[in-house]
Amino acid sequence: MTSLDKSSGLQSGDWVNVHLPESTRTVASLPTAPSGSRALRNFLTNPAAIIGVAYLGFIAVLAVVAPLLFPRDPFAIVGQPLLWPGQLSNFPLGTDGYGRDLLTGLVHGTRVSLLVGLAATALSVSLGLVVGALAGYFGGVTDAILSRITEIFQTLPSFVLLIVLVAITSTSVTMIIIAVGLISWPNIARLVRAEFRSQRQAEFVTAARSLGYGHVRIIFSDILPNALPPIVVTASAMIASAILMESALSFMGFGDPNAVSWGTMIGAGREYLRTSWYLTAIPGFAIVLTVLAMNLVGDAINDALNPRLLEAR
């Protein structure tokens, strides 16, 4: 419980000397937060953000047009096995132990990574929003029960739980998305709960209540918009970690056997680590670049929405 209480940063009686990152972000959502256009300008003048967005845009396009650019099945055996990158111009990135084109696999792999990243984050943000909003808005018994459940999920080692969830069900991309979503919602829930706790007694909420607005309307159209900036920042970090989790799962052999993913490619390339290490290095590099771009964008969003941190720079 203590860990949850600490997250509600700005509560009276709390220790205010040093804030946790969450509570620092709470400040961003108070009316002092920059207006949308100023935040956007902050974001667009950040070179790291531009690089990140450009790279992610490129990856996204690649994921969409992958079947057009590389119509061949990524599982198809197309040439001699274990050709090094550049050895044959037909296969610029070489071939794997079965003679499958590495470039085709890499491009098709973007689809799985981006899909898992986006869908799992969407799922966990929705879950976290509902749990956090209910707990923070209503308080009392609802809060006690929901906070306990959040705490249970936070105490369980999440990656072990993830393996269990995927291993005991069918290993498909859908199941991976659901499992990653299920283990990553507590962070959002804590954040949303803290926001709602600090704002449910705010004047504009009291005003809305006296106008006879229902709970649903107050939650979604009055409090939630104020809580959005920290949620956006956290969500962008969650996409990156969802991509990492999917790759780790696939590497361990718990991935979807019918879809090519970067993690699966690394897992398969591990057999040839001593001789053909490019099989491991190339898909891994793709993961690093994508996750790095995602994190650059996440950082830039944080800077743009959080004027306090910007001043500190």
Added chain:
Amino acid sequence: MALFDEVTARLDSGGAQRLLRPFAIVGKRSLHAVPTVLGIVVLNFLLLQLAPGDAATAIAAESGAATEEMLTNLRMQFGLDLPVVTQLFHYLNDLAHFSLGISPRFNVPVTQMIFERLPGTLLLMGTALVIAVILGVLAGTVMASFAGKLPDRILSVVVLAFYSIPAFWIGLMLIVLFSVTLGWLPSGGSGPAWSDQTGFAWVLERLRYMILPAISLGLLYVAIYSRITRASMLEVRNQDFVRTARAKGLRPREITFRHILRNALIPVTTLAGLHFGGILGGAVVVETVYSWPGLGRLAVESVMARDFKVLIGILLFSSLLVVLVNILIDLLHSLLDPRIEGL
């Protein structure tokens, strides 16, 4: 329990028993954790009931051929044919007697299996965390001292790259570099099968096996700690007591370490506690890469073998570790800043 109540009552009334305070914190926090841990047991138990297959089918599959009759016998032997609620009750009863049950696969107590693997994992995690805290706080301090200048910018990008590298991949790449190409360090295992080294040489030999896995596991946390250290140092730096210290004419280095860093360490330790569960998960992957004989490998092996008794045991045990670490962190906080109530 009575002792605990008395302790808290005395604290509430007097507040002078500063010596007793750590015990009160531990007591109250442990009590608080009981429903969470119970919830974890019940949740895991129900979750694993959803799984297709059980230990009986896994054992039957391993033996090659099995009749329906044998399966029924096996299930009866393990109590797998009983209703779920009864099984759960039996399990909770076992727990009340400090037993995690017996693995049907190996016919060995789960507690014994866990304790055989635990030292390996704790050693790996401990080394990784120590590396991460030292490097992270160091990098964070440098970044905060040069905030906005070139060293800060460069380190920020390096650290963000660390944050984006999957542990299993950097593990494999380190093997390629240090084991395959250079041949300096072993590529897996926790030590040689046979060794005549003793004393310091033995420690060094062990260290050679530890260094690559610990770096792979710790890199992500270097990134996390340096970023938090940087942010919280920048925040503390502008506060009144630091201004006072500066006005008193204290040397900058003294201000950085005594006043700023000490206060900035509080969020670092809080997050270190929160990450403990995560680093356990990371250990699973790193142990797979380096075939390190730890708890994580055991977890994966038991998932594969549908040995759910062992699996629940590991999940429960790791959760208990997380709870324990969080209590210790609370204690540490009350040491770092006496104003913190810790409750």
